[in-house]
Amino acid sequence: MIPGMTAVLVIEDDDRIRLALLLALEDEGYEAYGAATAEEGLRAQRRSPADYVLVDLMLPGIDGFECIRQLRRDDDVPIVVVSARDDTHDIVAALEAGADDYVVKPVAIKELTARLRALRRRARTVAPVEEPVPVLVFGELEVSPEAGEVRRAGTPVAVTRTEFRLLCELAEHAGRVLSRQQLLSRVWGYDSGDERLVDVHVGRLRQKIEADPANPKHLVTLRGLGYKLQR
């Protein structure tokens, strides 16, 4: 890895697409390297972790969904799915597996890099600060936005960067309803985008912070309005 450069791992089985993406990403100033299979990509990520991973869904051997799950098991690297499939099931399944974002091929390189930058901004805000840390408390749930920590009943909860940003956004506006569009723009940095991103991340977050995710006590849905975090 070249120090000072942002590394992007592209897991894509189509040689021509991979090559073109690597060329274009390098042009945009990223250090980009590719993997033709999920296995190869997972090995590369363990050897020298990239700052972002782009994953195709249709891969030979281990498919994209499983690849995302395994990547997510190791760390919270931002994962963006780049797939030609725009079926709702695929999008939701990929996000539930742990992807942070989803773009449908063909995506313009400018848009892809804009999305990576938005994920980067979020990643930065999580950096710990050496100052007294205000903790937001919701029953047995504790969120410390600046320490980057979430605890439930005193036990740390592992959340991804995107989930953490989402939780902080809701926690900082405790008791107030945030619409899906507001959350999209504040957490993902999109002016317009797919609201399923929000729904799936909220679902994943509930699995981690709610005692009974099917009947959420803190992270509640307000039909037709959006989401709210309450005590």
Add this chain to the structure above:
Amino acid sequence: MRRLGLRARVTAAFAIGALLLSASMALVSYELTRRTLLDERERTVLRAAYYDAAVVRAGLDTENPDAGEALRTLDTGTGRRAVLHLNGDWYGRAADNGLTAAIPARLRELVSAGEPAVQRIRVDDQPVLLVGVPLSESASFYEIASLRELEQTFQVLALALTAVAIMVAGSGAALGWYATRHGLRPLTAVADAAERIAAGDFTTRLAPDTDPDLTRLSTSFNRMVDELAQRIDRDRRFAADVSHELRSPLQTLAAAASVLSRRRDNQDERTATAARLVADEIDRFQQLVNDLLDLARSDQSVHRQPVDLAELARQVCRDRDLPETMVRLAEDTPATWRVDRRRVAQVLTNLLDNAERYGAGPVAVLLSRTGDTGVIEVDDDGPGVPVEDREAIFDRFVRGRAANYRGGGDGTGLGLALVAQHAAAHGGSASVSDRPEGGARFRITLPGSLS
């Protein structure tokens, strides 16, 4: 006139049939009863009249006959009255009351000729039976028996029979209504199933073994749904396959084109022009693939949800670097509509695109309502749309005439077709007219979005 429904027709047929049957039964029984009772009465009256006639004859058969005396010996009760015609004079027991005048001349002739006769006549509007018995050449005896009681009996009988006939007809109608309800119940099940299928639930099937007479209907219905579901699934898979197969190489092209355009400064003019053409056409191709896929999918059901339409319209304007002040919400119209967000966003995008491309730029986006129908109007300042093109421009691959002389052709020709399809998916329509200040006004209606 609207034709009556099957159920109403069957019910009416049952009612009419029952009425005909019961009415003819009633008529026959009325006639039979009437005739029997009348015959019975006639026989009784005749017997009594002959007996009385014998008594009177005996009374007259003396040396010094007294007609009055002879009549007085009769026991006629209140129901009968007797008169005697003797040597051209009338004799009765009481005042005549025009009784003798009521005796028809024809009957009198018959009796005078020595023939006994019976006739039903009306006297003082009362039905009576008149019996004439010849006593001798110069004397005839007449007896008049009232039939009033019998007539009353007939009236009661007729009333009762009419009531029964009406009740039977009513029961027939009720039976018809009940029978058709049972008979049509399987059809109701078919209609329910068809509605669920139309709403997009392709797992709906009819129970195959409900009624042996309807097995054919349910099996062919189920087979139809099976084939429909398969075909829709095939179409959907085809669309997904096509999208995948077209989008993957497009990704390579898009990424490669961006590499080329980054190096524009190092290219000679011809190469740079060629690279720009490639990049532009890739954009158009990409848009075409997306539009085609959207069009292929636009018959899928609408996912309505509350959407702040004013905000959505402003956002679409922002995305296209248009002033968001052109979005106006009518005073009586709420900002939140129940619509399919993705579809309406595309409607707005395509209309604004169209206005930019062919209409010299959009000048206003007006959101208003007519009842519970949301109305989106997009105005432009261009040349307007000729009347003869106003329907055709919503067809696929039709571009405005303006595109020809401007040498454009960067559109896919599917934008307005998609607008029309999305409007239709909401149960509404898309149309274009002249804007009063010049230019075109595109109007989209979305029924049920403000209920």
